[in-house]
Structure formats: structure tokens, C-alpha cells
Amino acid sequence: MSQESQHGKWTMSSSDEDEDSSPALSKTSSQPDKHKKTDEGSKKIHPLCSKSQKSDPLPSTHIKIEQSPMMTSSNAIGSESSQAAYSDQRNPVKFETKVPSPAVKRKKESEESGWALSSSDDDERPHSGSQPNKQSPSPKRKKVEVKRPESPHGVSYFKEEPDEFFETSLPVDSVFRFYLTKVTGIEKKYNTGALHIKEILSPLFGTLKESVQFNYCFDIEWMVQQYPLEFRDKPLMIVHGEKRESKARLIQQAHPFGHIRFCQAKLDIAFGTHHTKMMLLWYEEGFRVVILTSNLIRADWYQKTQGLWLSPLYPRLPEGSPASAGESPTNFKHDLIEYLGAYRAPELAEWIERIREHDLSETRVYLIGSTPGRYLGADMERWGHLRLRKLLRENTRAILDEEAWPIVGQFSSIGSMGADKTKWLAAEFQQTLATLGSAKKSVASSETAMHLVSHKCCLDSKTMAVIGTVDCLLPGQELLLHIFQ
Numbered sequence: 001m002s003q004e005s006q007h008g009k010w011t012m013s014s015s016d017e018d019e020d021s022s023p024a025l026s027k028t029s030s031q032p033d034k035h036k037k038t039d040e041g042s043k044k045i046h047p048l049c050s051k052s053q054k055s056d057p058l059p060s061t062h063i064k065i066e067q068s069p070m071m072t073s074s075n076a077i078g079s080e081s082s083q084a085a086y087s088d089q090r091n092p093v094k095f096e097t098k099v100p101s102p103a104v105k106r107k108k109e110s111e112e113s114g115w116a117l118s119s120s121d122d123d124e125r126p127h128s129g130s131q132p133n134k135q136s137p138s139p140k141r142k143k144v145e146v147k148r149p150e151s152p153h154g155v156s157y158f159k160e161e162p163d164e165f166f167e168t169s170l171p172v173d174s175v176f177r178f179y180l181t182k183v184t185g186i187e188k189k190y191n192t193g194a195l196h197i198k199e200i201l202s203p204l205f206g207t208l209k210e211s212v213q214f215n216y217c218f219d220i221e222w223m224v225q226q227y228p229l230e231f232r233d234k235p236l237m238i239v240h241g242e243k244r245e246s247k248a249r250l251i252q253q254a255h256p257f258g259h260i261r262f263c264q265a266k267l268d269i270a271f272g273t274h275h276t277k278m279m280l281l282w283y284e285e286g287f288r289v290v291i292l293t294s295n296l297i298r299a300d301w302y303q304k305t306q307g308l309w310l311s312p313l314y315p316r317l318p319e320g321s322p323a324s325a326g327e328s329p330t331n332f333k334h335d336l337i338e339y340l341g342a343y344r345a346p347e348l349a350e351w352i353e354r355i356r357e358h359d360l361s362e363t364r365v366y367l368i369g370s371t372p373g374r375y376l377g378a379d380m381e382r383w384g385h386l387r388l389r390k391l392l393r394e395n396t397r398a399i400l401d402e403e404a405w406p407i408v409g410q411f412s413s414i415g416s417m418g419a420d421k422t423k424w425l426a427a428e429f430q431q432t433l434a435t436l437g438s439a440k441k442s443v444a445s446s447e448t449a450m451h452l453v454s455h456k457c458c459l460d461s462k463t464m465a466v467i468g469t470v471d472c473l474l475p476g477q478e479l480l481l482h483i484f485q
Helices: 040-045 080-090 102-112 118-125 218-228 244-253 334-339 346-356 377-381 382-397 425-433
Strands: 002-005 010-016 061-066 176-180 209-212 236-240 258-264 278-283 287-292 308-309 407-411 452-454 481-484
Touching: 040 481, 218 244, 236 244, 244 258, 258 346, 278 346, 334 346, 377 382, 382 425, 425 452
Parallel strands: 209 236, 236 258, 407 452
Antiparallel strands: 002 010, 010 061, 176 308, 209 278, 278 287, 287 308, 452 481
């Protein structure tokens, strides 16, 4: 059956009548051959068309569109879909030999059959002039990397610290050696005894030969600038947990600095995150460990109160010392070597050897490492908060009215782990923090209060006023305060 209209002459036939036929267009002839077979390219466009009744048992309807002389010109008036259909049939797409799914087949048949003269989307578009614009596939968009501002509050947020800001007086805490970081914008007296990263890396603490920076977030250019000029070309290794695109971006950051190399933390489970923040500093005079709470980005060292532990300067052991030499009463040396070994990274092997060669006996703190994984039996107390629970059980004792003491926690986020008292935070972790001595009865009763305060601000309990930090709330920011009682 054939009909003729202003769109040209068209013929409809079924696969039963003409099994080998497929859509074809005649460009110039006004009397085209209705039974002309298509070339191999057009056969590939229709994978459902078959040469035998056996391979295509269901009859299918095909449309042959044949142009009349009024449609032979390339400037013929018609919808964009009509022009696109004409172009597609003139230049058939070569498909892979892989057989697509039935849903894809149906989609291709509807898109590439002769019925694709127009669509509702095309008809609604206004046409300007006599020549329609040929619709071309949009190019693949490239992901534009937007440089992160130096501060979450904008580039102009930071102000340069005055020179006297970095005037270091040697810390006086020679036992626990815990310090706060300096905060910009407050009176000098309030920064007494606090440290800045520039001071930690300064020659005042040793003549640096090589260093390792473990961290979660890095601004490599800013980090390099914190080293004094005489140490900026010393070998530096960055231990990170980045993968794929973020790893490539991190490596790209370090491209201008030839003295930097990388060590990727391999995480065994999908939920693991490399959140360690630690420095290993190797001097001509010895070795030092710094464990801190700050990321290596400027915002974390500007107007936020962060904490850090600065080890003593560990001297080198005499040649031929036994393997057990240089251990501290807290087994700090053993625990540090065990933690670094858990990375299973060849890049850290030389640092493990350096630690073995130094005397860490002056250390008076315990090291509690955390490594992602699943542990059973005694291994459960090697890492994480269960290791903390073990240490509190072995090194503390019960006190009078202990239930009246609240537990105060400072976290950037807790997610679903603390939605209510049945979750991990207010149950298992709270029990760990409330452990005192080896009493069998748990002191972490339901009456024990747990206060969780965000790392930015806190509220005065009476006036509900925001107190506590210089870098607190800006317009549009939320105050995070969670209290379990």
C-alpha cells in the first residue's frame, strides 16, 4: 500500500511480504525503486531484521520513505527530526556485533524507522527563516576543576600573621607535652605556650633531614611554605588515603615540588578512611613524632583551636643495641612500629628501621592507633576505642561519685552512629569512655550524661549565647550542639 502527501511518497510493507527490505532513502530520483535492497550499513542499523522467518518469528512493520522532487534539496523545509533522520540514513552508524538488550532494540527501531518525521518537541520549537538548524549531538562536557578557596569563608578571609606571632618560647610541659595551636586575632598573652606549624618545623626543634606527613586533607603549596627556607627542599613523603580522581588531583598539586613523594594507605574495607594526622621528623640530632588534630590546610591553623602532642627529641641508640632497647614504660615504641607496619607499605619500611635505631624511652604517653578491619578475640583490644577501654581498665581506679561526672566529646560529625541512645556512640563508645578501673560492673549507666560539642562553637548553658571561638558562626551557618542526658 502506498500513499503520497506533501512529505513525499511512502510505502508500507510487512516483513512477511518483503523480509530483506529495510528503510532506505533516495536522494535525487523522483521515481525510486521500491524494492531496492539496503546496503550492509543499513542492515546493521536494524539488528531485529532477519533473513529468515525462523530467526524473526514475529512480523514487524517497516516504512520506506521515498522523497518526491520537492524534498531532494538539502535546504528542504522540514522538522529538525526529519532532517536528522535523513542524515542518519545517508550515513548509517556502524554498530558493534554485541547484541543489545530488547529494550535497546525497541528504542532503536522507533528512533531509526521512517516514522521519525517529527516529534512534539520539534513542533513546539519556532523555526526562523527557510533553512532549519541541523541538530547535532552536544559535545561531551569536560569536568571543570574549580580551585578550592584557601578558606571556607573566601580567599580574603585570611590575614597575614605579624612576625611576633611566630616568636616561640620553648614549651614548659616536659611530661605530657600536649599543646594547643596558636589562634590568629587574639591577644598575644592568650597564645602563650601554644605552637604554630611553622614553629614545629623550625630549626629551633632540630636540623631537619627528612620528614613524613600523614593526614586527611592537604594543601600542598601551603604546607611546603610552612617549612623554613633551608628545609623546603628536604625529602618529604605524604601518606594519604585518596583514590582515583582525588588522588590524581593531589599528585597534580605536588607537581611543582620535586622533593615530594607519596604513599597511599590501602584500606581493606569500604568504610575505612585515612584520618591519621601525624608527623615523623628526622633530624641530624635525632628523631621526633608529632600527633595532631589539624589537617594540613590553612583554615585549620588559622582561627581554630587544635591540639597536638609533641614528642621529646629522641636520640640515636648506640651501635649494636638490642632490639628491645629504647622502649618506653608505655610501650610507645612497639605500638608505633606496629601501627606503621599495619600500612603494609614498602615506603614506610625505612622509617620503621629509623625508629628502631632511636631511644624512645622518655615517652610518657600511650599510643592508640586505629586501623580499619575486622578483629576477633584478643586482636579486638589492639586498636581503636577497645584499646582505650583496656588501658583505662588497667591504669585507672574508681573514684567517689563517679556517675556524676559527665562525658564530653568533641566531634566534627557523628552521622547515624549517635542518633539515639541505642546507637554505637551513646552505648558502646560511652561505655569505653566511662571505664574506670577493673570493676566488673560497668559505670556507664543510663544516668551518665554525654555532652557532644561541635568543633567550632558551644553555647552558654544559661544564656544560650554562642561562646568559645574566634572563628565561630557566619551568616547561614548552623550551630551543631548535641547533648545526651
